[in-house]
Structure formats: structure tokens, C-alpha cells
Amino acid sequence: MTKRIPGAVATRSRAVISNGIVTTVATSPNKSDSMYEQVQGALAAIDKNLADAGSSKANILTAICYCADMARKPELNKAWDEWVDTANIPMRAVLGVQLENKDLIEIIATATI
Known part of the structure; x- marks a missing residue:
């Protein structure tokens, strides 16, 4: 069964x-x-989405971060760490x-329940 949480x-x-x-x-x-x-x-939104799905960051298997400015990756790393x-x-x-809409970062995470 597949369940979708609306955006x-x-x-x-x-x-x-x-x-x-x-x-x-x-x-x-x-x-x-x-x-x-x-x-x-x-990352706060990822936390909320995972909680709404019955999971948490402890269950993340993979994450892909799409970064609009790689020169600022150290800021990404600091927040991630x-x-x-x-x-x-x-x-x-x-x-x-x-990225569009002035987004500097977009994150996709895959986790277990």
C-alpha cells in the first residue's frame, strides 16, 4: 500500500x-x-515530514542535497552536522x-518507518 502526505x-x-x-x-x-x-x-521540514510519516531522522538511509551555490557548501555542512x-x-x-524561487537548497531523504 502506498500513502501520500499532501504538500x-x-x-x-x-x-x-x-x-x-x-x-x-x-x-x-x-x-x-x-x-x-x-x-x-x-531540515526542520524533513523532521516534520518524517514524523508525519511515522519515522525520524534516525531512520534516514540516504539524503540528496541540491545546492544552488556550491561555494557556500560549508554553511550547508555546518547546519547538517x-x-x-x-x-x-x-x-x-x-x-x-x-534551483528556482530563490531556493538555495532542496533536500530529498529516504528513510525506513
Whole structure:
């Protein structure tokens, strides 16, 4: 069975749960924030989406961070290192991309329930 947690836009889900795996995506709600603050906002949204799906950051298997400014990756790393569950460190990839809507970061996480 597949369950979808609706997003702010009718054509997008915040999370999808299928066979004990949850996949979620988040950006920061405040597009005028610094990279560090946008990463914090996106990670807070990941926390909420995982909780709504019955999971937590301790269960994250993989995370992909799409970063609009790779020169500012140290800010991303700082926010990530403060947030990550160090007892259950997931695999993480960071890719430089062009994002829209003044987003500096978009994060996709896959976790178990």
C-alpha cells in the first residue's frame, strides 16, 4: 500500500510511504534566509515530514542535497552536522544545481518507518 502526505501544492506530495520506506523532499519556507538558515529550515521540514510519516531522522538511509551555490557548501555542512543523528549517520550526496524561487537548497531523504 502506498500513502501520500499532501504538500502545499495540489500536484506535489511532501512525503510518500510505500512498503516501510518513506521518501520526502523539503526546501526552506523562508527564501530570504542565508544558506545556513535555509538548510536549517529544510531540515526542520524533513523532521516534520518524517514524523508525519511515522519515522525520524534516525531512520534516514540516504539524503540528496541540491545546492544552488556550491561555494557556500560549508554553511550547508555546518547546519547538517548540527542536525544529523550521529548515532545513525545516513549516506549523503550534495549536487550543485540551479534551483528556482530563490531556493538555495532542496533536500530529498529516504528513510525506513
